[in-house]
Amino acid sequence: MMASLWFCVLFWGLVAAFLVNAEMKLDCRPDYVTLVWKESRSQADTALFRLGSCFPNSFTAGEAIFSVELDDCNFRRMVTGNNLTYTNELTYSSASGSVVPPSTYPVVCRYDRPQDWYPLVYDPVFNTYGQEDLVFHMELMNDDFSGPAESTSFPLGSLIHITASVEQQNHQPLLLLLDKCIAATTPELQPDSYLYPIITNKGCLVDSKVTRSKFEPRQKTSELNLSLQAFRFAVGEAVFIHCNLVAWDPNGLDKTKKACNYVDNQGWELLDNPSYSSLCDCCESRCRSRKTRSLGSSGSHGVEQRAVLGPLTIIGLNS
CATH class of the missing domain: 2.60.40.3210 (Zona pellucida, ZP-N domain)
Known part of the structure; x- marks a missing residue:
């Protein structure tokens, strides 16, 4: 942005x-x-x-x-x-x-004010965001990611399945990444919003360090599936998941453009090529940012788009 x-x-x-x-x-x-x-x-x-x-x-x-x-x-x-x-x-x-x-x-x-900045658009549960000739999607999915979720309520400890994708149209093949995701109790982030970090530090799934959350193996470069364990956050209240989606040149991965899972007894692992998991080393410190230009710019690598998913509800075990 x-x-x-x-x-x-x-x-x-x-x-x-x-x-x-x-x-x-x-x-x-x-x-x-x-x-x-x-x-x-x-x-x-x-x-x-x-x-x-x-x-x-x-x-x-x-x-x-x-x-x-x-x-x-x-x-x-x-x-x-x-x-x-x-x-x-x-x-x-x-x-x-x-x-x-x-x-x-x-x-x-x-x-x-950047010329391509627009206010956050909110639609419940399923979102579509357009930028240039790219169209971004986020959606709650069923257990095998074959269709939409049948419910927006999730018992504590169960898995919330989320898919993010980009329609590329006339562009070269792109890799879809989730740069950052946080859960909040409001559809727009406010100073007093109650927050829970999910993905931080430019693609590090920090929630995978303490839960069963993980990026699933890719089926398409233009899609990214996330299984998120329902966490003890705002139980019984409306929850919104705010994410920054990135469509990126597959050959341009670095410490600021990546998808990293934490694997027990192994450490951080790069989803798309574990042999380059050193790109995830910065997940324990700070992964430095670099500028992202529009895909319409000469020599550019990718474009970012913010999205929000919700409301969904996390149900306590005694509910």
């Missing part, structure tokens, strides 16, 4: 005490933000700083460092005219009895 953006940083006015006591360096990149807070008050515990809902990636006695994606940490997105603005707060939660008071500082990144 952020591929064609130039970026700049906008700081809102801060109180004089902030300017005297600390320094904040904010670097707004196309897909992520790096924030370094340097604290001069010796009594302040830098581990107590938060960027939205995120803890510092690292901290010392006088410094807290955050490196996070714009889709994380409860960043709020606002589109006005040709501007796309992400806002958040850096907060300090003072420990009991501390002489350093709690505080909040605004964090703002402003970009040019």
